Amino acid sequence: MGLYRHSGRVPVAGLLWCILLLTPLALIGGAAYSAAMVFLPFIKLKWLISLLFASAVGFVVGKVCETAKIRNRGFVILATVATMGLAYYVSWGVQRFWLVVGELGLEGAIDNVGLADLLPLSLAAWVTWLFENGLWSMRGGADTIKGWPLVVLWGIEAATLFITSWMLALGTYGFRPFCEACERWTTLDVGIAELPVDADDPAWAEVRDGRLEALRHLKINPAEDRHVRIDLATCPECETGDHVLISGIVYAVDKEGNLTANETPIIEYLHMTRDKTNELREFAAEMNEAVALMRADDEELHEDATDE
Template sequence: MEETYYKSSGKAPIGGVLFAIIAGVCASVILAIVYIALQWFIPIVYFNFLITFGLAYGLFYVLDVLLKIGKVRNKGIALLFTFICTLVAYYAQWCLFVSLMFNAEGTMGGDMWLKSSFNLDGFLYFLFHPMDMFSGIQELNAVGTFSLKKSVVSGWPLWILWGIEAATIIVYPIVLAFSGKTTEPFSERGNEWMRKRELEKQIAYIADKQALEQNLGKKDFTDLQTYLETDELGAEFATVTIYESDADNYQYISVVNHRLETNKKGDIVDKKTNVLQYFKIPERSL
């Protein structure tokens, strides 16, 4: 029976996986170093939360690109790969932070230690001596690593903040990976990811998903053409994304409903709802 929606082959080329792992681990360490450098030289506690989210998204983006280059279309392997690399990044940033703190001079001033210098030997030592690194974390927790409103944050409050940081760096990229590149249509015949193309024209809001799905399944595009010919859309409309490859005689489409609403602040909010995702249609239908 012909598949109505795209179903991944689940293939993961050994060469692509090895490439992704090697490049992913290296990229994770580099991003972790950049992350600590930004936190060290921009000692603003509230801004550091944004930096943490930046690291998490940066990890997802880089790892997703590596999976795309490696042509890995196995979601399970992609999630495991993302998990391993986020752990590497989290561990590496702690090794660097602990080494910097143990090389710091003076006392805590504002939100950071007064002076510190990067020591490669110290970073590598903690990198290959995890027990000493964990002991260092406990020592830092006892004395605190920053102050908030002139009060040093240490003990359980600091553990909680570090726990939130860990969840952000490790969990957030994995959540994003659930809808990453490995879930998009791949042309097995052409051995390439299908090109992504959005219709320039918005279409009418899809009120009856089931009817549209049934008609498309029968290769009846009358409803969709009618939607495309609608001019006045107002605050409710839909957008269509097409996935295609020169090697295949079919396409996949995704349809998203949009409803523009005004919130309490007077800002316009675009509320999106997936109608169809990767629905198979004949080639050149749209």
């Protein structure tokens, strides 16, 4: 038994899959993002588009890496930075084209703007012109933003794009175990049991060492604002890829009055034999039945107290 760790493998076929899919998506996405930033009139809409675009890039990269069977989170980060970097570069390179489209129409833009604008020297000249002259303002034409204040806005935009896409990519990719023997991702069975216990119970240390019998030593905590959830990741094709994920769930009310669930991993994908997995499923079924009976008794006591 031991905690799961990705093998770090990046299959050649998976690498090619990522390049062939993410490169054209970055080119098209960067051009579309640039058009949206040029033609949208409101600053709030521009920032919203930045967030949506970054989220879309992160989601796509995470899904593509998962589909390509990449078992290396560092590669996922690198693929996200490369994809967003290419898209961001293209968005700058075609910005002048969209501006000319707004002034002279599509035919005028095609006649006056060429692929040379995508070259680094041309792009540097365009950025320098924007730095010195600015392009847009915060108040309908007055006080055009240029110079270092404009650089600050560019920095905020870039940080928004790269950080958001990075977070979404890793969140989408996840950390589900991969069965190396069968060359496939495991199937996650979420919530086979929800235990009314605390996440900091000392018995979890024994469970982490592979002694599942320690689960029966957990102390019951009937508080309704917290519980522990048990998930199972299993390989449908063999008996060697089973892992258990145990998380503490605490509910809280945010400033807006909404109920939120804060999830903290207690044991993050402990490898188990199929016999141990079956043992855990039996324990989960027993605990679910016991919890249901306990809650039924609590409701009955509450109803009796109300009647009196």
